[in-house]
Amino acid sequence: MNEPLVVLDGVQKNFGDFVAVKRADLTIGTGEFIAIMGPSGCGKTTTLRMLAGLEAPSAGDIRIGGKRMNDVPPHQRDTPMVWQSLALFPFLNVRENVEFGLKMRGVNANERRRRALEWIERLEIGEFAERNIETLSGGQKQRVALARSLVTEPQLLLLDEPLSALDAHLVIRMQGVLTRLQRELGITFVYVTHSHSEAFAMADRVVIMSQGEIAQIGNPREIYRAPANRFVAEFVGRNNILTGTIESSDTNQVTINSALGHFSAPTEDIHQKPGRSASIVIAADMVRITREATTAENTVVATLISEEFVGSIVTLFLEAADGTEFKVQLQERALTDLDIHAGGQFHLSWATTDAHLLPENS
Amino acid sequence: MRTGDWALRGYVLFVFVFVFSPVVMSMIFSFNSDRFPTIPLGEFTTHWYETIFADEDFWKAAQNSLIVSICASLIATFLGFCTAYSDYRYTFRGQGAYLGIILLPPTIPLIIMALAMLAWFSKVGISGQVYSIIFAHTVLTAPFAMAIIRLRLNQMDESLEAAAWNLGASEWRAMREVILPFCLPAIVSSLFLTAAVSFDEFTMAWFVSGLNKTLPVHVLEIVQGTIDPQVNAIGTLVFLVSMTLVIIAQLAIFFRLNRSAK
Numbered sequence: 343m344n345e346p347l348v349v350l351d352g353v354q355k356n357f358g359d360f361v362a363v364k365r366a367d368l369t370i371g372t373g374e375f376i377a378i379m380g381p382s383g384c385g386k387t388t389t390l391r392m393l394a395g396l397e398a399p400s401a402g403d404i405r406i407g408g409k410r411m412n413d414v415p416p417h418q419r420d421t422p423m424v425w426q427s428l429a430l431f432p433f434l435n436v437r438e439n440v441e442f443g444l445k446m447r448g449v450n451a452n453e454r455r456r457r458a459l460e461w462i463e464r465l466e467i468g469e470f471a472e473r474n475i476e477t478l479s480g481g482q483k484q485r486v487a488l489a490r491s492l493v494t495e496p497q498l499l500l501l502d503e504p505l506s507a508l509d510a511h512l513v514i515r516m517q518g519v520l521t522r523l524q525r526e527l528g529i530t531f532v533y534v535t536h537s538h539s540e541a542f543a544m545a546d547r548v549v550i551m552s553q554g555e556i557a558q559i560g561n562p563r564e565i566y567r568a569p570a571n572r573f574v575a576e577f578v579g580r581n582n583i584l585t586g587t588i589e590s591s592d593t594n595q596v597t598i599n600s601a602l603g604h605f606s607a608p609t610e611d612i613h614q615k616p617g618r619s620a621s622i623v624i625a626a627d628m629v630r631i632t633r634e635a636t637t638a639e640n641t642v643v644a645t646l647i648s649e650e651f652v653g654s655i656v657t658l659f660l661e662a663a664d665g666t667e668f669k670v671q672l673q674e675r676a677l678t679d680l681d682i683h684a685g686g687q688f689h690l691s692w693a694t695t696d697a698h699l700l701p702e703n704s
Numbered sequence: 705m706r707t708g709d710w711a712l713r714g715y716v717l718f719v720f721v722f723v724f725s726p727v728v729m730s731m732i733f734s735f736n737s738d739r740f741p742t743i744p745l746g747e748f749t750t751h752w753y754e755t756i757f758a759d760e761d762f763w764k765a766a767q768n769s770l771i772v773s774i775c776a777s778l779i780a781t782f783l784g785f786c787t788a789y790s791d792y793r794y795t796f797r798g799q800g801a802y803l804g805i806i807l808l809p810p811t812i813p814l815i816i817m818a819l820a821m822l823a824w825f826s827k828v829g830i831s832g833q834v835y836s837i838i839f840a841h842t843v844l845t846a847p848f849a850m851a852i853i854r855l856r857l858n859q860m861d862e863s864l865e866a867a868a869w870n871l872g873a874s875e876w877r878a879m880r881e882v883i884l885p886f887c888l889p890a891i892v893s894s895l896f897l898t899a900a901v902s903f904d905e906f907t908m909a910w911f912v913s914g915l916n917k918t919l920p921v922h923v924l925e926i927v928q929g930t931i932d933p934q935v936n937a938i939g940t941l942v943f944l945v946s947m948t949l950v951i952i953a954q955l956a957i958f959f960r961l962n963r964s965a966k
Contacts, residue, residue, distance in 0.1 A: 394870055395869075396866055396869075396870070415869070415874075416866070416869040416870055417869045417870075417871075417872050417873055417874050417875075417877075417878075420872075421870070422870055422871060423867070423870050425863045425867060426863075427861050427862075427863050429861050429863035429864050429866070429867035431864065431867075431868075431882060431885075431886075432886070433885045433886060433888070434885075442868070442871050442873075442881075443871040443872055445881075446868075446871055446872035446873045446877065446881075447872055490871070491871075494871075494872070
């Protein structure tokens with residue numbers, strides 16, 4: 343990893359008695375695309391606002407480019423932000439909006455105009471340069487907001503749920519625009535979102551926050567395949583979680599005993615104490631579903647409750663004998679020889695190597 | 705339903721006729737050659753206008769009215785903007801009381817306000833001057849200014865000001881580059897509306913003006929002594945000026961605010 347551009351060192355933010363961000367440690371490298379994700383009220387936006395200087399940390403340090411930024415007012419930082427509401431200036435036209443940051447830096451009118459138009463062209467909104475903001479569509483406004491933030495060529499761009507107001511098909515397009523820009527410019531993006539698909543599709547690393555605390559930091563694959571705790575496993579969705587007590591463990595495998603039987607998961611920790619409560623996570627797309635019993639290592643019998651289609655991906659919701667809910671994800675074409683109907687009994691199975699033991703104290 | 709609709713329209717029409725017919729009468733009689741307002745009308749004349757335009761007192765009063773309404777509207781709009789912005793930007797203990805006190809003056813009967821002003825101005829020795837009327841009218845109109853500007857600020861995207869800071873504007877710069885331009889329609893509207901209220905206002909002006917009459921006070925003095933169609937002419941002019949100001953204010957609010965609202 344490159345030398346860190348942004349360092350959060352034990353950063354805390356209190357609003358009265360409410361702790362919005364709790365002792366957060368995070369290091370962001372130059373040119374990284376970081377997504378901060380979590381449910382509303384988890385502290386992700388507060389973290390972003392602290393980076394922009396709109397909130398001052400109650401404790402800890404924020405360093406950007408090696409400089410302590412805690413008390414630097416927002417206008418003396420170079421941390422432009424793309425706002426959830428876009429916050430375009432309604433009394434200025436597209437070009438004037440884009441010029442704003444340059445104007446504040448005292449760039450002369452001709453130079454300002456030239457650089458603004460360059461960015462307007464780059465974001466493919468050239469024909470709207472002299473238009474009023476109100477006459478633009480959501481996607482066009484989005485591009486204006488991006489151009490306005492990038493025109494000063496910052497090292498760090500903050501994005502606060504910028505795509506949340508767009509239609510689904512535009513979201514995909516703008517994701518493409520964002521990732522391409524980020525690669526080309528090589529600048530650091532810190533992207534706050536509550537959307538899994540946005541975070542996982544674009545980010546190099548994802549920071550999951552819950553109730554003001556960082557629950558996990560990792561690349562999308564790590565977060566998805568190896569959640570650090572129950573919160574992450576549930577938040578990421580489409581995970582099956584089985585809880586039981588540890589029965590035995592050897593050098594590479596741990597077995598738990600739950601109401602539904604014995605299940606195993608790989609482990610690197612050879613000191614798993616038998617008798618301790620533990621949970622195993624199996625991603626929904628790792629579960630095989632069959633009508634007949636199999637001889638696989640881990641099996642459960644469950645009753646089909648409902649199904650959900652998203653494109654060619656089907657998610658089946660099943661219930662085991664003790665009421666545990668199971669989710670199974672598979673391709674639509676795999677359904678044909680399965681004869682699914684609500685109330686039908688199925689055998690679920692998965693390989694031990696596809697299971698993941700949640701770390702202790704989670 | 706249908707009958708109800710028509711009844712409502714008829715009622716509204718009736719109210720307008722009731723309110724405006726004295727004004728219209730006054731306008732008609734201002735061009736009537738007869739000394740007494742009677743029907744049938746006499747001949748058409750501009751005599752009364754010629755009379756008032758030749759009258760030094762009228763010009764003095766008109767000048768006072770103009771100075772007072774311009775100064776009062778500028779000060780009231782400035783104060784109104786400051787209070788509206790402080791209410792918008794900050795959250796503080798006693799904010800409700802703060803707003804309540806600011807909005808209080810229009811709820812006090814004019815005559816009581818006027819008396820209180822006179823008593824207090826005399827006590828501190830600033831009564832009977834043109835600036836006494838400016839003070840009084842500022843107190844009266846600042847709440848309107850604040851209400852109009854506050855309405856506009858409430859339409860503003862909360863992130864707009866922070867976005868300006870974020871792009872490198874200091875707080876003063878953001879005020880100049882973002883808050884003021886955003887509020888401009890409301891500020892213009894407030895200037896015209898407060899000027900109109902001040903231009904029209906009689907009670908307070910009469911109490912605190914001493915020898916420095918404004919137009920409405922001048923009219924009263926004529927009416928008290930004699931029956932003189934000059935008052936119709938002055939009344940018509942005052943009405944036209946005030947209505948023009950109010951209409952400009954309304955246009956500024958509705959036309960420009962709607963255009964830039966989301």
